[in-house]
Amino acid sequence: MTGGSKRIKNLQIARPFVYGNIAVPLGDNRTETTPTDHTHSWTVFLRGINGDDLSGFVKRVVFKLHETYPNSTRSIEEPPFEVTETGWGEFEIAIRVYFVSEAAEKNLVIYHHLKLHPYGPDIEKQKESGSVTSLQYEEFVFNEPTEGLFDILTRKPDAMLPKQKTSRVPFTVAAENEELDRLAAAYNVVQEQIKKSTDQLKQLEAERASLQ
Ligand code: SLL
Helix, strand or coil: CCCCCCECCCCEEEEEEEEEEEEEECCCCCCCCCCCCCCEEEEEEEEECCCCCHHHCEEEEEEECCCCCCCCEEEECCCCEEEEEEECCCCEEEEEEEECHHHCCCCEEEEEECCCCCCCCCHHHHHHHCCEEEEEEEEEEEECCEHHHHHHHHCCHHHHCCCCCCCCCCCCHHHHHHHHHHHHHHHHHHHHHHHHHHHHHHHHHHHHHHHC
């Protein structure tokens, strides 16, 4: 079933991620080539949470910078999916995410406003530390994923690979049971993920509501 392009009906599977930027005033950290009007160094990024590696299903991430930047379309083919630059101004960055072909998913665009200057409720804290962070939590939600994508998303090398077989006969009751165990484990992983994501979403919604 690996790599299958058939879609699994009535299944939704999500993967959390964060995107955003950090920025620090350049201060004395200039090089010979830093343009004199540049005031900040910044990094825009998209990454998994808890060290999750997204590259199993994310093929590439393209960051579209302001046209004032040379080669303003930056294509990042492997993690870390990020771009570091210096500059003087804030602008909107289009982050286009491409998925691996097994997923048979359209690419998607996220817009991030590059933040260089502190503002909002955490202004004092950010002024103290000197660095500014603008982070957003999001989820990739795959509706009726292909079998190939499902396989990628539920692959857990340690927990899911069947133990080494001594027998040369591939089809045994034991092997079939292992396969069933694997499916059950994968199902549980998905259910847990859905629950975790739903809880996180609820919490974020509550936080947002309390901020409004
Ligand atoms: C503004 N609308 O006026 C925005 C534009 C452009 C940012 C910000 C430097 C690029 C370079 C840079 O920071 N561009 O010189 O390489 O605020």
